[in-house]
Each structure stands twice: as C-alpha cells, then as structure tokens.
Amino acid sequence: MNITFIGTGFMGSEMVPHLVDNGYTVTVFDQDSSKTKRLMNANVHVAASLEEAVKASSIIMTSVMSNDVMALHVGTENQPGIVNYLNRDSILIITSTLDPDKVATIKAAMPDHSELLDAPIIGGVRYAREGSLVLIPAGSKSAYETAKPVLESFGHVEYVGPSGNGAKLKLITNVGIMAAEAGIRETLDLADVYDIDYDITLHLLQLGPLKPVVTRALDENNPRPLKDSVADEVELLSATEKLVELPMVKASMRRLQMAVDAIEGEARFSDIAHKSTSLKK
Known part of the structure; x- marks a missing residue:
C-alpha cells in the first residue's frame, strides 16, 4: 500500500x-x-x-x-x-x-x-x-x-x-503544554535573581511532575526552532480570541517571544534552559 x-x-x-x-x-x-x-x-x-x-x-x-x-x-x-x-x-x-x-x-x-x-x-x-x-x-x-x-x-x-475535535483538543492541550514550556524559562528567571545555579533548579524540577517538560527542554538534539512554539501560541489565540480570555496563553507567548528575540539568528527550543534567553539585567 x-x-x-x-x-x-x-x-x-x-x-x-x-x-x-x-x-x-x-x-x-x-x-x-x-x-x-x-x-x-x-x-x-x-x-x-x-x-x-x-x-x-x-x-x-x-x-x-x-x-x-x-x-x-x-x-x-x-x-x-x-x-x-x-x-x-x-x-x-x-x-x-x-x-x-x-x-x-x-x-x-x-x-x-x-x-x-x-x-x-x-x-x-x-x-x-x-x-x-x-x-x-x-x-x-x-x-x-x-x-x-x-x-x-x-x-x-x-x-x-x-471532525474538528482533533483540532480543538490540540489547542486545549497546548494551553497547558505552552504554559509549562514558558514556565521553565520563567522559573530560571527567578533562579537568576536569586543567583541559583540552573543545574540544581532543573534537577529539582525533574524530580516532580514537570520531568517530561524539563527533559524535552534539555534535549540538545531537538532541532525545533523556539519560534515554532510561538507560532502555535499565535494559532491558539487567533482561534479562541472571540470565545474565551486566555491570559496565561498570552503571558506564555510573550515570554517565549522574548526568548526568541534574545538570540540573534535561530533560537532552538532547548535555549529556554540556557542563560542566552534570560532576562536582561
């Protein structure tokens, strides 16, 4: 076939x-x-x-x-x-x-x-x-x-x-997934403020329910551009803007876009766990 x-x-x-x-x-x-x-x-x-x-x-x-x-x-x-x-x-x-x-x-x-x-x-x-x-x-x-x-x-x-339920459920699950992705970056933002090492922070996160998200963020073989995550957020907001307010999605999109903008050229998904995407002092 x-x-x-x-x-x-x-x-x-x-x-x-x-x-x-x-x-x-x-x-x-x-x-x-x-x-x-x-x-x-x-x-x-x-x-x-x-x-x-x-x-x-x-x-x-x-x-x-x-x-x-x-x-x-x-x-x-x-x-x-x-x-x-x-x-x-x-x-x-x-x-x-x-x-x-x-x-x-x-x-x-x-x-x-x-x-x-x-x-x-x-x-x-x-x-x-x-x-x-x-x-x-x-x-x-x-x-x-x-x-x-x-x-x-x-x-x-x-x-x-x-028909249509697949698309709906993908957007529904993306609300949580994207919040978790941006949450990794924002977690490390606070680690920066407290001058806490990224390795111990990410290690502790992997001992809890965020382990799969952190594992994915640390995968240096993942070629996915970080801008693709932002594009998924844009599609999510465009599809739902007349239906429901999703402030967490808007916030996570902004933080991921800041991470993309922080790196000249193509930011990879794994860069959310790097100092290169940290907030400017």
Whole structure:
C-alpha cells in the first residue's frame, strides 16, 4: 500500500521512516526539495509536484506549519491546493496545529467521496523519531478505521469523535503544554535573581511532575526552532480570541517571544534552559 506524505521538515522526516518500517511504500513531497532527497530509497519515491504526490495514494498525510496549511490544502489564486487533486475515496489527514474553523473550511472545499481526518500530534521531534507520538484523529469513524493502521505507525492513537475535535483538543492541550514550556524559562528567571545555579533548579524540577517538560527542554538534539512554539501560541489565540480570555496563553507567548528575540539568528527550543534567553539585567 502506498501512502503520500507531504511536508518533510523536522517532524515529517522522522515520521516517514516509520511508515517504511511498517511495510508501506511512501510518496513524499515538500516545496523544499532538499528536505525530500535525503529520504529517498527503494521504498520512498519523491514526487516532482504536489499533483503527482496527491494522486499517488488514497491516503495523504500532511505535516506543515500552521501558517502554510490553508495555501497548501485549499490553494491560492495562482496555485491549486491538495483538494484540487484528490482521487475519489481519498482520505486526507492533517497533523498540523490548526484552528477548527480552518478544518471546516478545508473539509468544505474537498470533493465528494473524499474524507478528512484532523489528526494533530502531541509530542515533539524526539517522540517522532522514537515512534512514540500521540495522534488524536477526528472525523468519520469509517475513515478513522481505514487510516488507523497507518497512524499507529507513529505511536499511540486516540480517536476523538467528529471532525474538528482533533483540532480543538490540540489547542486545549497546548494551553497547558505552552504554559509549562514558558514556565521553565520563567522559573530560571527567578533562579537568576536569586543567583541559583540552573543545574540544581532543573534537577529539582525533574524530580516532580514537570520531568517530561524539563527533559524535552534539555534535549540538545531537538532541532525545533523556539519560534515554532510561538507560532502555535499565535494559532491558539487567533482561534479562541472571540470565545474565551486566555491570559496565561498570552503571558506564555510573550515570554517565549522574548526568548526568541534574545538570540540573534535561530533560537532552538532547548535555549529556554540556557542563560542566552534570560532576562536582561
């Protein structure tokens, strides 16, 4: 069975090998061709165009940044999107963090006899590499049952009901996750004021319930740019601004943005545990 995977950045490039390991052949596509060439082997075909990639399979997965989702899926005035190329009875699986209204827009633009699963991911690059992600697909039960074996290639799968629920639950869980990420940085801000060593502070945090967050922050092999966490906060606030006041999200976004701005060039996620992102004296 062939699966199409579109978007082979930090996450996608770690997910595709799990599909191969589970016996699938894979067609990959990315606007940046350098990201797909390193994945090419006997079981991975690199498509020359979006159209070729979409038409190659009945199950199409996408993994791109939130900002790029609508143009990729629905298209623009000058460029068709995925929905324009879907085969009959295709299942489109979107793994990005997304406003539920955008999920509805994409679903409405899809042709008849095709299905959409919004299946966002909980977990970062290391979890993708290890095959221990959590995916939370939502959509029709029949589409879910068809796609379930594919999704299980990446880790644990929790079906969460009707279309849009995956996107909603990703935003809900991100409130706590992002607060914890910014909380690590702010914890160390107080350590700076008290002149307490970062190592002992982070060690003590790892003895409690924040251990997974601290472990992720200390992972120097995590290539995720810190600005991607800020982008997820922006998507969360944009999706919920007319629904509910989320002051903690706004505060955590500001602190993470300050950390991004503190470093010239690209701040990595692990920089939240470094002096380089501390507050200016």
